[in-house]
Amino acid sequence: MKFPYGISDFRSIIREDYFYCDRTDKIPLLENTKSQLFIRPRRFGKSLVLSMLENYYDVAKKNEFEEIFGGLKIGKNPTDLRNSYFILKLDFSCVDPTGSAQDVKKALFNHINGCIDGFYRIYKFKGFDLPEIEIDREDALHSIKSLITAVSMTPHPVYLLIDEYDNFANTMMMGVQRSEGRYEAFVHEEGPLRTFFKAIKASTSGSMLDRVFITGVSPVVMSDITSGYNIAKNIYFEPEFNDLCGFRYAELEDVITRIVDECGFEKKKIQEALDLMQTYYNGYTFSHTADESVYNPTLAIYFLEQFEKSCAYPREMLDTNLAVDDAKLEYIAQVPRGRDILMNLMEKDQRVVASRISKRFGIKDMLTDKSRDNTFLVSFLYYFGVLTIVGDTEDMEVILKVPNLVMQGLYVERIQKMLLPEPEDRDDGRDAAKLVYQKGDMAPLCRFMEDRYFKVFHNRDYRWANELTVKTA
Template sequence: MKFPYGICDFRKITMKNYFYCDRTDRIPLLEKGEYLLFLRPRRFGKSLLLSMLANYYDVAKKHEFETMFGNLKIGKNPTELRNSFFILKWDFSCVDPSGSVEDIRKALHDHINSCIKAFCRYYRNQLPGKVNLDWDNAINSINELISIIQTTDYNIYLLIDEYDNFANQIMMGIRRERNELYDALVHEEGPLRTLFKAVKASASESIFDRIFITGVSPVVMSDITSGYNIAENIYLRYQFNDICGFTDNEIEQALKSIAGECDLSEEKITEALELMKTYYNGYKFSSKADKYVYNPTLSTYFLKYLYEDCEYPDEMLDSNLATDDAKLEYIAQVPAGRQMLLELLREDRSVDIPKLTSRFGIREMLTDQGKDNVFMKAFLYYFGVLTVSERTEQGKINLKIPNLAIKGLYADKICQMLLPEPAIRDQGKAAAELLYQQGNIQPLCDFVEQHYFKVFSNRDYKWANELTVKTAFLTLLYNDILYIMDTETELDRRYADLTMIIRPDMRRFTILDILIEFKFVKLKDADMSGEQAGKLTQEELQNMPLMKTQMEDAKVQVKDYGDVLDKRHGNLRLRKYAVVSLGFERLWWEEVIRRKS
């Protein structure tokens, strides 16, 4: 078997027998629209989808149709439009976003001209004349190309990949300066709007007979407004929910194929499937879709590694995807963004919005104070760090963190956000290691008291309870190389606060499984100030009636949860802890040890 990690060339994948999940049956449905806009998160298979369309419609690929598509669904019943267009491709991820507006305009126009030059070379036998390029203004080159195409028997199918890539990079740079630059690109007569005006004009003349545009979010398209208002948004339609992404059945079949090469047992296949589901599954792009899909890039990364080494990769999050935390960094800079990120990790990783907004610009998102941050939540949905979960009883759409890989980005970003000094963060991580390596929780509790509690006390956060304390511990303990980590783990219809279960392939190491239950006593309920709480001796803290009651409750819960985990997993090296917080001032912990009968 061959897994096409990093390969988005449909022709190469099909002709060299790489692993491919057939989505060609959606071609007839796509043909019902002429000017389509399709959005998916970064590295989610958009480029491969475009490559599939390019090879299907390319008039110069008629002789290869049977080889590429004969064994696929569309090959058995192709549409009349197959192999009937010139294909012009632009990839805006190739446009340099650095420099001034004029620098970016030149980079954009250079890219368009280079693509037209490659187009002319590719179709040189079908074109009746030479296209004279204007390297100062690619709009003129487009018009020149159109004048030549009008004399042929074919029209152009324009494919634009990552239409918003360089604009997003500008938008998420240093905020004030970069926002001014972004505005200059998309508003008035900015180069991006001007380009799309030319595309729209060519579409109206039926020279660009069909257009398919991919990107990550609708923000840029909304901001160029009338520059390109002919796009049909198909990204929220349930029929295209899995057009990019893998299904449970496809992952399972791939694992079974690998099992034959690596001599994996049925039990090992089930284990690998559950591991992939935990880290890579969970994406739903339409509230009407009935199934979740796996991130295709991360899944291919895992499958390729497993096939070649017959073992799981240590790092479940491919480093090429780790850069997506820039979106979280951007949200942390906008009004109320920090609060929202904390709430997402705190409130069982979900938020509600009235609807999935299909169009909104940067100004709407940055000034959305009275709408419960709906645009920022939608922004995170489009970038793949939130996904559709379900509809609530009130008819709202519930968004959640899709899987453990993305949850790790949240935990890391929040840790950086609340503890910006690297040396301080390193101290916290070192304290966390003492817990899961030696079972010593005291240094971690000391660190939270001395550092995290100061952050929580000094900022005007809207909530103060055990979930806040849990967030602090989670961001320091998070380790998806060694552990399957979870908060609010369901155990017999109840929910444990924080579990760290060693990954099956990491049980060879002498680390510990961890279970922690948190409780919180408000300073107001204890009738004391933060200063008074800070002066309490440990004995005085433990003798407070409210603290004793919460500790007893936590110990009972953590014991019950521990019993369920032992029965569920078996062979755990489980250490169980109850932690009670007095405001954002003091912590009292106890380890709950099973008594031998």
């Protein structure tokens, strides 16, 4: 059995017989809307969805349809639109977010121009009679217009796929090189990202840029673009797409059963492995009416690959490639009340109640959020995978919590770094905590707390020490 760890090329996964959970039955549902925005946390399988659409709709792969899709659900009843588009695919995670706003603009335009140039060369090589596309190295928007003009002289419209639309913009907003005004200059008014999406919006008014599918991590950047691109339907809360990315319990039960049989374990090992995976990797719900939560696919494949190869569970349940970006966590901690929310989430089964999860909100909304339930910040944490939907209160407010043990562990580690930036202090604290739960010896932990946190008090203050003293320290 082969597991596609780190592989997001749909064609390779199917042709080389990798483990794949069929989601091609979602394709007809996706055809109901021409422009869509699909949001999921990082490393949740979004790029594979785009690759599936690319292979299904690409007119140049018409002769490969039976080989790629013949054994899948959509192969039994394909839609009329299959293999009828030129595919233009952009991946904004490839855009360098460092340097000045002008540097990032150049990187963005270089990426767009490179993709358009590749588009022209590949389709010409495959025998399509495309008029020449003029690549403007200084203005990628002109290159887009030239592409649309060229395509209008052919019988095939364009399907535009944009992966990680907010990747470099999020880094500009929250990364280590963030500076005041750089992000805002890029997305507001006539900033490069906003004008790009305005050009895409204008191109969809004709018939040649017929469909657009965009993936990302949060709606913040799209909201900050405002009217630059306000035609995309948000499909990320739709119950029918809850499992478009991610694995269902029954799918994992099937593959675990096969691994247990191959390794010669007793049948009870199946439930043991499933319980372990559920504790560490399950718990993501992306719709209020979804009937089942899903597993993080990257983590699940990491576990399955290790289990199948060695007939033993991974020594580390966390795949280090999923580690949280420290800069983003530090950014959240600097947002009003952000640090308090992160700290509270580390308590056992800590839940958060919010009036709603906001579908659209900009960075200013989050930074100036005065709502009682921190709607925008809670929404932000939900989109980044820190929180997930649990249910609703009687008053129809949303209940959220940390989805699983891996996410809780990731954030405990990062919060330790926030509170104890020096590695030596973290090691001392960890050793002191071990003595409490291993031997019941609290003295070292008390000394640690006093040395690190209570230096701000005089001896006379300890006479009145209480819970407030700890919080103040």
